[in-house]
Amino acid sequence: MEDILRPIYQERASQPNTLGVLMIDQRQKASPLTDTFDIVLLIIVKESETPVYIKHYSYEQQKAALHIVSEEKLKEWMLLGTNRKIVEWLFNGKIIFDRNEYISNLKTELRDFPFYGRKIKIGLEFSKLIRRYLDGKAFFENRHYLDAYNHVVHSLHHLARLAVIENGFHPEVTVWNQVKQIEPEIFKLYEELINSEENLEKRLELLFLASEFLIxxxxxxxxEHLISIMAEKDQWSFNELQEQEEVIPYSVDLSVLIEYLSEKNILETVNVETKGHGLYHRYYRVPKKLY
Known part of the structure; x- marks a missing residue:
């Protein structure tokens, strides 16, 4: 099928806006890596009115997907981890066209995993972890065990991704294979949740205790990422914080994260008087001991 697709990617490669072309083959039947397609063509362009354009093709008994992605959208995915397949595509894809070694440099950047990108990813995963853990605990305490179970599974997944990032790797589609090698303790928790013969209430009770320690x-x-931003000035309103460019990626979970960190004495709350009697504005700051 590669021969059939050649005119498509050759035409794109000839355009000055095209930075690189990758071909990803399906490595196993019904692979999640390629969304069950036999071949994925990833074309990275400098600029595009449509950040992501996807087209599907059929030839005899095979099917292919063409993904045209702007450089800005690609960088967003790499920073936030919102498209997990993209890392594996870049690592494992066959380079068809590479303008000024753009894709080769991307691969080097992924392998090196710059500390700046790692800090934001850790902050993002940690905020999602706290959200899922606290929501799951609330469901558990209200005896909604199936809903609690759902949140615990997600919280363990965020914990797993966090552990992978901590160790300097990008979380892949098969994150549990990575975690089994990197953090077997977390993998064992996940196995116990799924395979234990204890009743669901008991399983959840034990998982919350273990998760509390790991968190x-x-x-x-x-x-660390949030603290480094907040240390730039004495105190912050919530709105000031959520509007910070570096915090925006996890602003949806920011409120829960700030309250959790305040309870753990990682942050301090400051009450500032309003015109209303006994009513205060609530501000947040980093304790001086953490500077």
């Missing part, structure tokens, strides 16, 4: 052990690294 607490990551408080410092999980909050």
């Amino acid at each position: 607490h052990s990551r408080l410092k690294i999980g909050s």
